[in-house]
Amino acid sequence: ALGFKVNPHRRLCRGIEEVLAWTEEWQAKRWELPYEIDGLVVKVNDLALREAMGFTSRAPRWAVAYKFPPEERETRVVAITVEVGRTGKVTPTAELEPVRLAGTVVRRATLHNEDYVRAKDVRIGDVVVVRKAGEIIPEVVRVVKEKRQGDLPVWTMPETCPVCGTPLVRPEGEADHRCPNIACPAQTFRQILHFASRDAMNIEGLGEALVQALLDEGLIRDAADLYTLRKEQLVQLERMGPKSAENLLNAIERSKQNPLHRLIFALGIRNVGERAARVLAERFGSIDALARATEEELTAIEGIGPTIAQNVVAYFRSPRNQELLAKLRAAGVRMAEEPRAQEAEGPKPLAGMTVVVTGTLQSWSRKEIEELIERLGGRAAGSVSKKTSFVLVGESPGSKLEKARELGVPILTEQEFKERFGLS
Secondary structure, three states, X not given: OOOOOOOOOOOOOOOHHHHHHHHHHHHHHHHXXXXXXXXXXXXXXXXXXXXXXXXXXXXXXXXXXXXXXXXXXXXXXXXXXXXXXXXXXXXXXXXXXXXXXOOEEEEEEEOOOHHHHHHHOOOOOOEEEEEEEOOOEEEEEEEOHHHOOOOOOOOOOOOEOOOOOOEOEOOOOOOOEEOOOOOOHHHHHHHXXXXXXXXXXXXXXXXXXXXXXXXXXXXXXXXXXXXXOOHHHHOOOOOOOHHHHHHHHHHHHHHOOOOHHHHHHHOOOOOOOHHHHHHHHHXXXXXXXXXXXXXXXXXXXXXXXXXXXHHHHHHHHOHHHHHHHHHHHHOOOOOEOOOOOHHHHOOOOOOOOEEEEEOEOOOOOHHHHHHHHHHOOOEEEOOOOOOOOEEEEOEOOOHHHHHHHHHOOOEEEHHHHHHHOOOO
């Protein structure tokens, strides 16, 4: 033995029945431990078999994590507040008496929208059951109505924005209330955070506290102003030394060379997520071309529906957004895709194909497989249609598999995909 400390709570199981019994036993006993656990790891106890089974790009094939059902706890709603997001969406949030849940103390849980609050009948003062969705996001599961004290008033959405005072609107057919004031300080704050986020312009070191400090000091009014910041301005901020200021400025400078799809996503156009941003970047090649696009041209692109098309056109028609883009251009932010040398790109076996992925793959995460499809010349789509070339199916596929069968769209397993396109 090498002398390493190992967990004493382990068992050699002689079959799947023993494994299942062990997981059930620890689901009940886990609260007896002096530390938090959310599941068990089951491993093959044979080194030769482990060698034969090998690894995917993310994990060994000879080990699997078994997760316990989400822990649920009771607590009381002490208030219901509302927050304004980057697109003006106003979201109610339950402020809770602190409760320890899945390893952390939870004080807040999203309530999504007014209809959700009404459907759950959540009222200030109620005892509620909370859990973490996916062990991450706190949510209200239900109200413990037998513990309700007295006739608590029904909660209603405020009539005005809690930040700027503008009357809220609820567009016809939507569940969300919105603040229509595009100059609302709360929207500006969230827009800048989104612009700098990892999947957008990826400006490391620009978190909530720093963005708020920059706004409070009047150093920025929008995301484009980040590119005008100077070291002597930053070092005047609390907890911002010369080295931190230099690192931030370097991250801001690097972001100027991001590919076009990152910029499109960073702009925060409503309903334009990462996938739609990639599609638009590939189709138009520059911000200028995208800005000139009509709704008809946009909806002709597979994966771009009428809602996204309307939002894209509306975004580029806004004088405020035109001003932002002009400032970004003047700052040197890349506004178009750079031509790529054909010889450097390698073979494109998926050229002209549209691929839909459903289920969990062993070799790639969802983002990794979508990037691979694009590198091989294809397009990763989010929904199945008659134009879909094939559907790549992993474990636990969703309704896209049934749709593919209904339409007669070819279906490939992960192994078939690897073999057909030389990825084994």
